[in-house]
Amino acid sequence: MKRLDLIFSDRELDAMLKALDEGGAPGYTVIKHVTGKGPQGAVSEDMEFTDLGANAHVIVFCDEKVLDKLIINIKPIINYYGGVGYISEANPI
Amino acid sequence: MKRLDLIFSDRELDAMLKALDEGGAPGYTVIKHVTGKGPQGAVSEDMEFTDLGANAHVIVFCDEKVLDKLIINIKPIINYYGGVGYISEANPI
Amino acid sequence: MKRLDLIFSDRELDAMLKALDEGGAPGYTVIKHVTGKGPQGAVSEDMEFTDLGANAHVIVFCDEKVLDKLIINIKPIINYYGGVGYISEANPI
Amino acid sequence: MDTSLILQNVLTPPVLFFFLGTIAVALRSDLEIPAPLPKLFSFYLLLAIGFKGGLELQSSGFGIQVLQTIFAAILMSLILPIICFGVLRLKLDVYNSAAIAAAYGSISAVTFITAESFLENLNLHFDGFMVAALALMESPAIIVGLLLVKVAAPKQRANSKTIRWRAILHEAMLNGSVYLLIGSLLIGFLTATHNPSGVQKMQPFTGNLFYGAECFFLLDMGIVAAKRLPRLLKAGSFLIGFAVAMPLFNAFIGVFVAKALSLGPGNALLFVVLCASASYIAVPAAMRMTVPEAKSSYYISTALGLTFPFNIVFGIPLYMGMVNKFIPIA
Amino acid sequence: MDTSLILQNVLTPPVLFFFLGTIAVALRSDLEIPAPLPKLFSFYLLLAIGFKGGLELQSSGFGIQVLQTIFAAILMSLILPIICFGVLRLKLDVYNSAAIAAAYGSISAVTFITAESFLENLNLHFDGFMVAALALMESPAIIVGLLLVKVAAPKQRANSKTIRWRAILHEAMLNGSVYLLIGSLLIGFLTATHNPSGVQKMQPFTGNLFYGAECFFLLDMGIVAAKRLPRLLKAGSFLIGFAVAMPLFNAFIGVFVAKALSLGPGNALLFVVLCASASYIAVPAAMRMTVPEAKSSYYISTALGLTFPFNIVFGIPLYMGMVNKFIPIA
């Protein structure tokens, strides 16, 4: 099975989760209040009080087939708003 | 070496950490206040004020041998209460 | 590409991020308020009100070449203050 | 007359802020009170009502009516879940029925607080010992819920776990919220007895601030409840009907018990509200641990998604109407 | 005379705590207010000024001057962004210009609050309806910003997304902070009308506590603003100049409009501050969603890193000086 890690601004969280649901993700885990730095600059905790928020880190464990569908759904969001996505191997216990 | 990712309701956190300790885990990392969706439905941040809490994400880096023992210890908890566990490869720096 | 997971006391976060920046990390993600247990004992959320804080979990996705440089930069920090670092495989979506 | 009471209830800040929260969800505003701020307000409210209840308990003392009322309250939290269980079994399995029944036998502290504010608004007197009743109704309902599972469940439970009574009693009695409430009650009592100047120095925190903090918390509760409602709607019309009819029925029983106890109208309303409200704090936590076969979305959505808002908006003034009707003012 | 006003402003607790925050960053102290505590104070302040504004709006009623002032305020939030846009286009592309322009057409609630404290310190009267103006200036500026993009941007936007107006209006109107402010205003109004005893019970929370909470929040704002300043310095001298000169210019226009509206000196100052301040809450959130081509570090750093501190420390007393000069006390 595969593990998908997505990191992006939590303003887009609802849209992203909708994309995952529609793509058939069997589940997901969300870590909010994450900060970091990427091509678009740094995101810091001290801006969380504004409605801009910080980053969200979403993890999905799923089969390769589902993964392909998910990627089709989430690519446009990441291309438009920024954020990163990485895939690795993982197997259920 | 191996990496074990466990995600489950933080009500079971103490039991899970005890199981890991007794299984000989060399250490673990805990991320609380995690939300998500799984076979048992969605877990959201807005229920954290009740004593139900949200999810916890536990990461363990350990040798394959230890991992086998850990899995024996934690399987019953996950089977009884829900949650997921995934294994992947990882090597110390 | 590679994925680097670092977990250490968040007192050292600034130093660590500086080391990553100087090592040429293309970006990183930071999860604060993380707890855990390691060779140096347990770190719990209830000490976060002191200025000792909890742990930070830093994730870097980067090329193997960059990784080597990063490791040279961060090894001294981890050796001096404690903490762990693990490497695994990951590919961009 | 009831409509005037409802209006009088609806146009107070706590209920208005509750509406503000529900409307935010309905309009899909991104207003959200991030964790752990709701917990801060929840802890604060429990600490403050506990402390104030303790003060008043000390001044009223443990007369016969006090003991009778507390005893009757505990009794209600033992009997009501059994009635609820009977009703729920018409449609649901043993596990879900027991879990929901436990929630309805137990209480909602926020509903209680809102009822207190409602009484203050009407200038009706109520007593601190009612907080003791509140504190003592949480645990028994949990235990009844588990006994119902033990008695009624198929002999071979799928996850063949023997019920660990120690762990359950522990969960029922020492749940963080219940513990904080009872502890603050004791501290209020001790402070009133031994350190009157301490009482006064607590007043700005536990007293003056209370109403505003209640409003803030109800804003959050409005958001949370409104998010739960759709899940309840999915669960079907039986549970929807239950979430409205059961509180009314429990309130009805409560009124007669209150009358039998010769409670004044203020205390009677609080007693009725204890009967009519359902727990979404201690009970769900205990049920998740001990009856994992029950769907948490069922017992949380009914108690939080419908019964809670119903009580806050319509229930409290309706129950006041019932109290006024059946308990004539001396 | 202005220097005496500046000194009088600087030596009040809110501004001193703001300095304490900025100096902490300058000295690289590890003082940090962790999330979500700033959000707690931000929500509290919005709720409290909204509620108090609602109370006063009820007592002042909707006379002709009230309506005129609110109308003029909305007009300013439509016109000022267009002027700003013209200035910004001298050096920046359409996207960045429009996003920054929207921020400067909109308002900063904390600057407004600090101005209110400044007036109280001078014993100058101001009215609750100014809060309504505050609440209604956030959304129009956002919409103007987007219209500017639509009109002025190259026909083929790189990320060829058609502007989804529904989503944008939603974001502009129902942004959490704007919603909470307007909602609290309504609740204050309703409470004052129907439940005067509720007003009194809210006072310790929304009234007495306000000044201290404002100080705590300004401590955090000092930290946040000081961390932003270096990013603005990187952005170059044009934006630095803009972040100081534009508020002064907008204030200037504001003074004349205030004079035309025959506002008293207190209301006039608040009106000017609304014109001169820039948003770092609702506007950035809306811009990020709708104009991702604009650099968020530009519109946040200008509004938060320089304009905000400038207004808090120098702007408010300067504008007071302007008001005193141009609007002679009757």
Added chain:
Amino acid sequence: MDTSLILQNVLTPPVLFFFLGTIAVALRSDLEIPAPLPKLFSFYLLLAIGFKGGLELQSSGFGIQVLQTIFAAILMSLILPIICFGVLRLKLDVYNSAAIAAAYGSISAVTFITAESFLENLNLHFDGFMVAALALMESPAIIVGLLLVKVAAPKQRANSKTIRWRAILHEAMLNGSVYLLIGSLLIGFLTATHNPSGVQKMQPFTGNLFYGAECFFLLDMGIVAAKRLPRLLKAGSFLIGFAVAMPLFNAFIGVFVAKALSLGPGNALLFVVLCASASYIAVPAAMRMTVPEAKSSYYISTALGLTFPFNIVFGIPLYMGMVNKFIPIA
């Protein structure tokens, strides 16, 4: 007489809430104050005692006794760690000894606050300048701790790092908590001098609310301390003995210095409490950075797991007894 003082201390809300926290841990209740709420209360308390101390410092002025007392306090924070170090070296290595010694030379703000409440309860006067002493005792102890390492450690430290004095002085002086305390003191002082109406407007926040917030924070401290105690028990009887005997010894010295300074009984108690208390905020942070060879569980568990509860419950009334005995009321 001491027992009556102990009882009088124990039956106040702050100490009762502290007990409530410790008992929660003992009974394994799941009561837990989630981060960052403890930090909110910790910051609030530092801000409030700083501000109030600054007000009073302004009204008392910098007389000879004020300066003498502050000077003596700093001296104590330089000398006491050296004595502690001597004692600790009987059993522990240089690194652990120095780190623990630094903690005991420094102070605990919460213990200080509890002592203030204790004095208010007894209607004993104390002065604002004692807060200045509190603020100035944190940093010197840290520096002495590091000097002890430098002087006494084996020439070749395993992690051969030269001590970076700049970084250490920075950590010692600009630690977030110390900075906030000193900053609030200055702001209180400036406000009292230049803006008396600001003082009054801060009062509901920094004054009235203080006692309740103290109780809430002590509830959390009870939980935290009780969780640390087992680790101390594991560390063995030497450290357990040290954590009780050393505060008593330091208090003893403190009483004589207080007598020499001719302090009144209120100020004397506070002076003694400063000597007897140990830091678990600024010192551990500094020690972790500069003496990583020392076990953090040692210096945190002693100061927080035993010395802190001992002082809160028994220490303060005992020290009051000592003060009453050795410093006859004029």
